[in-house]
Amino acid sequence: MRDRLLWLFSLLFVLWLVWVETGFQYYERALGSELLVRPAGLALIAGSFLVPYGLVQVPVGRLIDRGRVELWLLLAALVAASCSVVFARSETLMGLLLSRIGTGMACAVAFPASAVLARRTLPTHRFALAMGCTDALVGLGAALAAVVPLLLGRSAWRGLVLLQGLSLLLVVALPVLLLSVSRHARVRADRLPIVASPVDVPRWSRGGVLRLIQCCLLYAWGLGFVFGMAQYGLLSTLKGWPSPLMEGLTLTMSIGLMVGMVGSGALGGRPQRRGRVLLLGTLITLLSLLLLLTSWIPQPLLQLPALTFGIGMGSAVLAFPIAEASAPLGQTAMTVSIVNTCGTLMGGVMSVVSGLILQASPSGDLSLVLVIYGALALFGVVMAGWISLNPELVDAAAIPSRPDAVQSRE
Template sequence: MSNEPISVAAVQEAKKSFGMLFLTIFIPFGMGHFISYLYRTVNAVIYNDLATELHLPAESLGVLTGVYFLTFAAAQLPLGVMLDRYGPRSVQSPMLLIAALGSVIFALSHSEAGLLIGRGLIGLGVAGSLMSAIKACSIWLPVERLPLSTACLLSVGGLGAMASTSPLHAALHWISWREAFLILAGLTVAISAVIHFSVRGPFTPKNTRFSDMCREVGRLYRSWTFWRLGLYSVFAHATYMAILALWMGPWLHDVAGLSSSQMATALMAGTVAMVAGSLFFGWLTDYLRRYGVQPIMICGGGVAIFVLLQVLMLSGIAVSPLAITMGFSFFGTAATMNYAIVAQSVEPTLAGRVSASFNLLVFVLAFVVQWLMGAVISHWGSTDGHFPVVAYQWSLGLLIALQVPGLLLWLTFRPWKRVA
């Protein structure tokens, strides 16, 4: 697990080359994040097939979808250490093979236990997709460009979510959901090969002992600065992922009254909005920084609008389901900008560990939110496959209550103050 050492001058020259950046970051690592997001959100379209074929209640669907987040989270701390020690290429490529194995197991399973194992391995295997990309950006790019580069990578992830909506719904007319997961396994192996053979330096493996690097992770978790930067958006981020990964589809079906094809179209529009939101918030952050506007101002402002959209979902006010889905997806991307904000707060040698430490919080909470929403909805029971509106209102109300303290913390930062 090593790469050829490379000189500082060569690194600086490579940083100036857009073509090199495109080939070594945005294509291979972007493809990894693409497949990661596709796996994350695919259950929102196939949930009805899973529930019907395997007779799964809402709570089981929540756990089945959420176990992806749990294993994803469990990998984060060792992943951060490995990224800083071995580099993104040597970590990401073999991990994607684990995801491919999980996809095969998921496709061939006929029990809830088998599906859980497969889904868990998928989450474990793609756990490094975004973190590897952010680590690569921290090596190649000036620190002030991290928000924009992160936004571009997140938009590629949005394309993966887009592929899991109308395109997948259309494909399911010709193939089964099991065959779809076998195809995804093959695609994952191909992306692993692209990363392995196309990505080269600049990275020299660190000789630092694992114990020393792990101690630095512990120091991060003891830092009040880390917690303040993480907590103001982490519940919003977890809610964003959990709802888009599963519950947006049932909400459109049960509350908004959309058919399966209409639901897939609305989810497709939402993923277009996700891509647009990632690019917009990245561009806006990069543009306004020259005028002294802090990235945390843009991130927190977007999160506030995101919470207001959830209030609309809960209230029952007559608003187009398409508009709700697109607004939720667009403004929810603001929370993801905090990856770059946290990464900017440390030196590049710590970027992998601090990003992974923050990601651990996000994905543990995403699992909790995924399960919690399913548990609350299941409390009311279903009628002819539909859950009552009140079930969604209670679950959304609980999630909103968890996000409001973060917005209050954000206000204590006085984010409207400009920097020189």
């Protein structure tokens, strides 16, 4: 029961970090106007969350595999909330960058911790669905980021960031602290360190390493779209979309993303289906991208390709169960972290690339968007085809994940 509660709070942490990351686009203009930050500087602030978040994922995942999840969750929530307060009070670009970097690094704990807790509490065949639900929080967090500014106003960005920090303390840090104190009172004699003693770690097989590389590239494709273009700040600026249309398309895409991730996770419970689901998802993403870039579709009808765009990208979540199934015993968090690192780093890079595209492209010129993101869409189709057409690797990935890969320390 305790691990199930911890899993719930880790999911809330994941939801919070997506809200913080995607919410920046809705107040970046107000921040830039108040502090005189140029578009390139705003793009740098946006990317300064995802890049450090991705860089520390692998060591954090290894530590979580060997240590106590609740202590890492508590420490990370406290640091992230503190950095949010610093960000809200910053007056310089350097202060904004450093505090957002700190927030991103602290948030690196949330996703691998949720994977470990899902492995502890759920049946093996439900792990893919659990990861789909966890990753679907990207869509829910993006929707939350779109709704909250409508209630508080875009100009009140400092109050919004302070609200984010306070909410993390209340819904994650405080409950995890209470669970930790309760556990300490019940098992006072069990003085586990935050990191356990070193143990022999099984080595990866050659097929497992190749499968992991495939999954990393596939997830990089997915998050490159999610954080680089799917928030529609790029297209809305170049195509001159009004703010209500941009927010509506973002909300629709977020709903599609949630549907795609949960649906792919449900279908991915049977390993034989994963390759076909991935291939279909990447093809849908490519077609939807082309429709969004066309000028002949009336603006109200853009909601349909926005929905299918999100659904197609959602298939990238299958990278996690495929990689975890081929991982050695006891490396769930680190495996998830490696895949997530590739995705988040790609997302951070593509968010900066989108800012550079905005500076280099005149209004209405979508040529750079078509070249860069069109190539990314084709890359996803190729990766999905490689996975689906390689029987030997599919069989290797179909090995059931071990439920005791990460044992509870209760």
